[in-house]
């Protein structure tokens with residue numbers, strides 16, 4: 001393995017995740033040279049709206065929205081269009097890069113997709129921000145309806161490595177996720193595809209996931225670090241592995257394998273990388289503000305300040 005960490009094999013990637021912390025500065029420099037080349041010093045901010053909450057038929061072990069989780073989150077079918085547009089105005093006024101919209105659930109009726117598409121059309125007309133939807137498995141026809149309504153990017157995460165996947169979900173398969181992603185890619189959607197670290201997986205599972213993502217070549221790679229939520233199957237999952245150094249190694253590896261993608265530090269940044277944001281931005285060029293689907297997070301203004309305090313530039317041009 002060279003100091004530029006080029007042409008990494010899976011074994012090289014595993015060595016990076018297991019390297020002594022003293023070697024981290026060299027890794028951060030290598031990640032930063034790619035980040036600087038492809039993204040300059042810009043950081044962009046995304047806002048997440050939970051457009052359908054809870055009551056999901058699936059059993060993803062980390063998820064508070066699974067019907068099998070015993071959580072007290074708000075549950076609702078489809079957010080009102082007024083609330084969606086209100087969030088769209090926030091994205092527009094604060095000059096955030098993108099409005100990300102998540103819907104709990106894995107399959108939707110055609111009627112539900114049509115109703116959601118109408119909301120997207122109204123949102124685009126009112127706020128006209130770039131929109132990305134996270135919306136389970138779609139049929140080709142449903143995806144076409146959403147594309148026509150103005151959705152240009154879709155998020156579909158792999159969540160973990162193929163071999164570890166049955167440990168976190170048994171109600172659908174990894175292959176189904178890959179097939180959905182390939183269908184969307186073939187239809188011309190931009191893709192956002194990432195995962196969650198800290199689910200009890202081994203470093204080689206993280207490596208498998210990141211190599212699979214490299215093959216997909218998405219526009220954006222959101223990396224979440226597990227926030228164990230009370231009432232989910234992973235509420236007692238140890239997060240001892242999630243030292244800030246390990247999180248930084250994962251983010252650097254994501255950058256090395258996907259040099260020109262947006263690398264986003266998503267859920268968990270406030271928990272595991274507090275005070276280390278400067279180093280995080282050596283690899284990362286994108287974050288969420290105002291929280292996650294079912295967990296709170298840093299406010300938009302505080303996030304902008306944090307980006308500038310870390311010596312990076314807040315992106316003021318949507319894109």
Ligand code: SF4
Pocket residue numbers: 056057058059060063064065066067103104105106
């Ligand atoms: S991650 Fe998605 S599919 Fe899995 S339980 Fe949560 S809402 Fe359902």
